[in-house]
Amino acid sequence: MPYEALDFYDVDSLLTDEERMVRDMVRDFVDEEVIPKIEHACRDGVFPDEWRVALGEMGVLGAPLKGYDCPGLSYTAYGVICRELERGDSGLRSFASVQGSLAMYPIWDFGSEEQKQRYLPKMASGEWIGCFGLTEPDYGSNPGDMITKAEDMGDHYLLNGAKMWITNGTIAQLAVVWAKLDGVIRGFIVEKDDPGFSAPEMKGKHSLKASVTSELVFQDCKIPKDRILPGVKGLRGPFSCLNNARYGISWGAVGAAQACFDSAKEYALSRIQFTTQSQLAVL
Numbered sequence: 001m002p003y004e005a006l007d008f009y010d011v012d013s014l015l016t017d018e019e020r021m022v023r024d025m026v027r028d029f030v031d032e033e034v035i036p037k038i039e040h041a042c043r044d045g046v047f048p049d050e051w052r053v054a055l056g057e058m059g060v061l062g063a064p065l066k067g068y069d070c071p072g073l074s075y076t077a078y079g080v081i082c083r084e085l086e087r088g089d090s091g092l093r094s095f096a097s098v099q100g101s102l103a104m105y106p107i108w109d110f111g112s113e114e115q116k117q118r119y120l121p122k123m124a125s126g127e128w129i130g131c132f133g134l135t136e137p138d139y140g141s142n143p144g145d146m147i148t149k150a151e152d153m154g155d156h157y158l159l160n161g162a163k164m165w166i167t168n169g170t171i172a173q174l175a176v177v178w179a180k181l182d183g184v185i186r187g188f189i190v191e192k193d194d195p196g197f198s199a200p201e202m203k204g205k206h207s208l209k210a211s212v213t214s215e216l217v218f219q220d221c222k223i224p225k226d227r228i229l230p231g232v233k234g235l236r237g238p239f240s241c242l243n244n245a246r247y248g249i250s251w252g253a254v255g256a257a258q259a260c261f262d263s264a265k266e267y268a269l270s271r272i273q274f275t276t277q278s279q280l281a282v283l
């Protein structure tokens with residue numbers, strides 16, 4: 001039987017036909033491909049690669065972005081996608097938030113035309129994974145004091161520093177990295193094979209276990225001049241991305257609550273059945 005979510009406020013009646021279609025597609029994927037596998041994925045601490053492929057094929061990565069082969073869906077559809085994904089697992093929703101809001105969005109909003117054409121189609125299809133490097137070992141809530149810096153070496157930039165707790169870092173083909181250039185925070189696109197860049201995985205988290213979390217290390221990391229995001233300076237860059245992600249995360253929390261409710265209901269019903277059967281046995 002198709003999954004029926006509890007909907008006290010009849011939110012679903014406010015959705016357009018397209019948003020309902022997207023909801024059903026992602027809901028079916030979660031029921032068929034995520035819920036049966038999530039226990040193993042958490043136990044093994046892996047993000048199953050087939051989920052990346054499926055999200056790309058469903059056309060839900062970077063959901064509200066328009067052009068460059070991006071889905072161009074409504075923001076409501078983006079929220080519904082996050083809600084449905086997080087009903088399956090928070091790490092799965094995290095994957096979609098980071099890809100869409102933290103990696104694709106800054107390229108889409110602040111990138112050059114060439115950057116948009118090079119990266120966005122591959123990221124929308126799921127072929128390339130992006131990550132977002134803001135947090136540092138000593139600066140999480142206070143990113144304005146970040147230490148990571150970029151130096152203009154004439155024909156290239158040199159990045160030095162480290163980022164921590166970076167979702168998808170080890171499995172990403174590119175990182176949107178925030179670093180200080182002459183004391184001003186700027187965004188840079190670092191590709192996986194750039195010299196001086198590494199992204200070791202941080203193992204052993206106690207939650208979000210089906211999500212890959214990494215360090216990003218830059219040791220005289222040399223990147224071409226055309227990898228700076230030309231359209232933004234200062235904290236507005238990373239904070240715009242975080243605001244965009246938070247919108248989806250708030251929808252995701254509803255999906256997580258639904259999953260908790262479903263699980264409690266299933267348990268309660270199984271106990272009722274058990275009690276009735278034992279009472280019958282006594283009789």
Ligand SMILES: Cc1cc2nc3c(=O)[nH]c(=O)nc-3n(C[C@H](O)[C@H](O)[C@H](O)COP(=O)(O)OP(=O)(O)OC[C@H]3O[C@@H](n4cnc5c(N)ncnc54)[C@H](O)[C@@H]3O)c2cc1C
Nearest residue numbers: 098132133134135138139140141142164165166167208213
């Ligand atoms: C699973 C996971 C995935 C993540 N993914 C990413 C990612 O993809 N990219 C990225 O850049 N970052 C990522 N992060 C980092 C995350 O954004 C930071 O953990 C967060 O910003 C908090 O920083 P912190 O861990 O250094 O904590 P701290 O800043 O050290 O804060 C610790 C505690 O102190 C409190 N606190 C801090 N400053 C103050 C203050 N001035 N006044 C009162 N209380 C204060 C905080 O509220 C918190 O409770 C991830 C983290 C986790 C756990």
